[in-house]
Amino acid sequence: MNNAGTVALIGAVVIFFVTNFSLHKIEEGHVGVYYRGGALLRQTSSPGFHMMIPFITSFRAIQVTLQTDEVKNVPCGTSGGVMIYFDRIEVVNILSPDSVYDMVKNYTADYDKTLIFNKVHHELNQFCSVHNLQEVYINLFDQIDENLKTALQRDLTVMAPGLFVQAVRVTKPKIPETIRRNYEMMEAEKTKLLIAEQRQKVVEKDAETDRKKALIDAEKVALVAKIQYEQRILEQESLKKMAQIEDEMHLAREKMQGDAEYYTKERLAEANKLLLTPEYLELKRYEAISSNNKIYFGSSIPSMFVEHCGVQSKETKLPEVVLPEVPLSNAEEMKKGFKQAAQGSSRTASVKT
Template identity: 65%
Template sequence: MKKQYNTCKNIYAKPAFTATCASTSHSLAPDTLGRPCLLNSRGAATSQGGGKDRAGARLPNSQSVPEGHLAVYYRGGALLPSLSRPGYRLMLPFVTSCRAVQTTLQTDEIKNVPCGTSGGVMIYIDRIEVVNVLAPHAVYNTVRNYTADYDRALIFNKIHHELNQFCSIHTLQEVYIELFDQIDENLKLALQQDLNTLAPGLTIQAVRVTKPKIPEAIRRNFELVEAEKTKLLIATQKQKVVEKEAETERRKAVIEAEKMAQVAKIQYRQKVMETLTEKRISELEDAAFLAREKAKADAKYYTAQKAADSNKLKLTPAYLQLMKYQAISTNSKLYFGSSLPPNLFLGSCAFEQLVAPIAREAQLLSKGEKLHLRPRTTDT
């Protein structure tokens, strides 16, 4: 146990047969023990001061109370209602005893606490530290109800009880590994809940629990399990790394494919636009060419029609007779007689040169009339 139970120190080497008149009021005045009293040779108490001391009288027994403590006094086994602050104080020796109660932060240490799990395995917790503080106003009631060793009844025994309650409903796996981080908080809450009722003014600040001691065979098994868990964790992490790398590669491939698809779509749209543009240009060129050809055809038709009309006007008996004589005049030979063959001039070059253009004009005229009579279709 780390806590030290202080007693009031005697500043004299030899005990003095003097006492102090104790005050009956429960207060924290600078000197709550009253003025010093002297004992005569018969044991009767007389007041000090106001006259010459009798023979055999000595100085009163002086005690020192350390800083951070309050002194409580017992007389004949009964707790006196007076308390003393730190400093020098006087008390009646042999009859009055003094105990110093700490009112600052202190640490109670419980060692080698046994604990039985729900599976029947007995384990030992090497050390449990309980940091607590007792308020000055609660010193008298706490000491009166639980003596100056109040922490043994309120903390030490309670720690054993609460720890066994916790272990009895949990397995070794839970106590040693899974719920070990909750033991200190559970102990603190359980202690403080009881202290709020049993000893108001005593506050638990913290509870620290060391790792339990378990049987060696079980400990080796736990170490093997932890080693396997570590291997599994490493393998799992490696698997996650591989999965992340594969996911990264897949995302890269998807992004690259999406980029290529977008590029291909843009190129396709560009080609479609180019094709549509070329088609439009071709349509415009075809329309222009068709218009030109139609204009040429109309011009040729008009020319042929006019030529045919002109030839119709020329094809008169007088004109034909004139053309006949002109053709005959080009021949180098002339034949006269009443019995000439009818096809005498059919093979002559002059006749062919004269008659052939007329025949072609007549043929073109007939074709033009047929085209003129055919219905025309409009191009859109």
């Protein structure tokens, strides 16, 4: 009975140790690889619990997600002989799960030491050896990470397919203290220069703003003057048109007045033409003669009442006879009196002869 209990206890202990050393776990984001007697087995395992032969088989978990390898304190000698140190270089990379076996077989489970750490040292020293301190520390520093990434990926594509470099981050290198102080002084002077340039740009910008403002004001004044000038021109044109209209109205009034006068005179002439008959003219002649206070009688007296009277005869000189101022009632009585006077004058002339 005691032997059976001892055997059972020993069996339980053996099972515990076998289970403890054979059961293992692979974390998510990793692939398990196995060694037996130091040889890499082709068998790989995915995340989870797995069994292996204890004390004979061992395993390693290989990360197949993005990982960051930090390479610290990398020495680098420039072409001028100055030794500088890069404090930290970070390489972000990822391994394809299908390439785990080949990667471990060719470069062991610590493949990143060979393919990344050692390669970073090599590429940085290659870069520094062909550039001086000014270029490495200032001028070309922003290109180091991209150049390093390109160089690493170029070699990995040939040497280790399936390992990809996603990014490289390089910190500012450490330089000798004396050189660093000189660079700090130089940077301070550059900063002053930049400040002066920025101040100059601000002054130029203010001057440009003032110039544009003055230009805008001048354009505004010119526009106002132009508008006022055009307004005056429009006013003058309006006055000119008003004067022209007034002249046309005056001319029209004068023309109407002239036409009216012409029409009046024309109508008066037509009326006179109808009025001045021979009988009317004869009447007016008698009225004109009757208004004289003195009347001369002679041989030509009878012809006074004849149109186109002639000149008195040289042979006969008629005496001047003054008629008394006897008012005549009308033209017929005056005519009758003239005829009688003429007959009397003729008789007197015959007696003298």
